[in-house]
Amino acid sequence: MNEADALDLIRAAVWAILTASGPALLAAMIVGVLIAFIQALTQIQEMTLTFVPKIVAVMVALGMSAPLIGGQISLFTNMVFQRIQTGF
Numbered sequence: 001m002n003e004a005d006a007l008d009l010i011r012a013a014v015w016a017i018l019t020a021s022g023p024a025l026l027a028a029m030i031v032g033v034l035i036a037f038i039q040a041l042t043q044i045q046e047m048t049l050t051f052v053p054k055i056v057a058v059m060v061a062l063g064m065s066a067p068l069i070g071g072q073i074s075l076f077t078n079m080v081f082q083r084i085q086t087g088f
Helices: 003-042 048-064 066-086
Strands: none
Touching: 003 048, 003 066, 048 066
């Protein structure tokens, strides 16, 4: 294994992590901004108002994007096993 193989493996791992975590992070960010905007307009500073909608949105996003996440992890795992099998 040389430096190019290691960098290619790291690049693929980072891409798999970003695509797997992207939908949940995007949902949390959008809901967080919307809740912050609503809190700024109404001046309601309830702590549970920020956490509960984010948790629900993240769970819904994970449920909807589970096939995408599983596919990305499977693709990365197959690539790693294929490289191990061929000896890099």
